[in-house]
Amino acid sequence: AQSVAQPEDQVNVAEGNPLTVKCTYSVSGNPYLFWYVQYPNRGLQFLLKYITGDNLVKGSYGFEAEFNKSQTSFHLKKPSALVSDSALYFCAVRDGTNAGKSTFGDGTTLTVKP
Amino acid sequence: DSGVTQTPKHLITATGQRVTLRCSPRSGDLSVYWYQQSLDQGLQFLIQYYNGEERAKGNILERFSAQQFPDLHSELNLSSLELGDSALYFCASSAGTSGYEQYFGPGTRLTVT
Numbered sequence: 001a002q003s004v005a006q007p008e009d010q011v012n013v014a015e016g017n018p019l020t021v022k023c024t025y026s027v028s029g030n031p032y033l034f035w036y037v038q039y040p041n042r043g044l045q046f047l048l049k050y051i052t053g054d055n056l057v058k059g060s061y062g063f064e065a066e067f068n069k070s071q072t073s074f075h076l077k078k079p080s081a082l083v084s085d086s087a088l089y090f091c092a093v094r095d096g097t098n099a100g101k102s103t104f105g106d107g108t109t110l111t112v113k114p
Numbered sequence: 115d116s117g118v119t120q121t122p123k124h125l126i127t128a129t130g131q132r133v134t135l136r137c138s139p140r141s142g143d144l145s146v147y148w149y150q151q152s153l154d155q156g157l158q159f160l161i162q163y164y165n166g167e168e169r170a171k172g173n174i175l176e177r178f179s180a181q182q183f184p185d186l187h188s189e190l191n192l193s194s195l196e197l198g199d200s201a202l203y204f205c206a207s208s209a210g211t212s213g214y215e216q217y218f219g220p221g222t223r224l225t226v227t
Binding site: 032034036041042043044045046049051090101102103104105106107 | 116157158204206216
């Protein structure tokens with residue numbers, strides 16, 4: 001079985017400061033990892049993915065994520081937060097054999113204060 | 115705008131009833147995914163269709179069924195509705211079967227009273 005943990009329900013940062021949203025995972029086989037963002041009353045938007053290759057993955061809107069196999073983590077980061085980054089962030093995982101069957105974390109609400 | 119459309123936007127119905135949710139994928143996408151988002155269970159993958167055929171199955175109840183039609187739109191049928199089925203139902207699409215980048219629709223909010 002595959003699972004995702006987002007240990008923080010809420011992350012608060014000041015605008016201009018770096019942000020990190022944490023994610024750890026469990027999956028048999030090679031992990032495929034994803035981050036999505038959800039704004040109020042909207043569907044999820046794809047931010048970035050790790051399939052293979054470099055451990056540092058760059059995505060949309062200046063976000064990046066670092067894959068750490070030994071720690072089974074895939075933390076989302078951004079060097080300088082914007083107020084408009086405030087949203088709900090989901091980490092997701094699937095193994096390479098299970099087509100589209102992704103497992104999502106419970107989500108982390110990011111609030112960036114001016 | 116993701117290019118994925120879902121209708122209706124809101125649906126209110128009574129327990130025991132049956133409803134159909136509709137999804138049109140992005141132009142050119144062959145895969146459609148259905149998800150249920152609720153406060154107590156989070157975002158749950160229900161089912162995936164690829165070019166008309168079921169490709170992957172998640173935590174979908176037997177009271178729920180889905181299909182993808184030749185024009186690639188998909189419908190999610192929910193029957194014998196219970197209060198606990200109240201949730202936001204999302205459809206997503208992707209070009210292939212892998213689901214690496216899924217594009218989500220705005221969702222259908224179902225309220226069962």
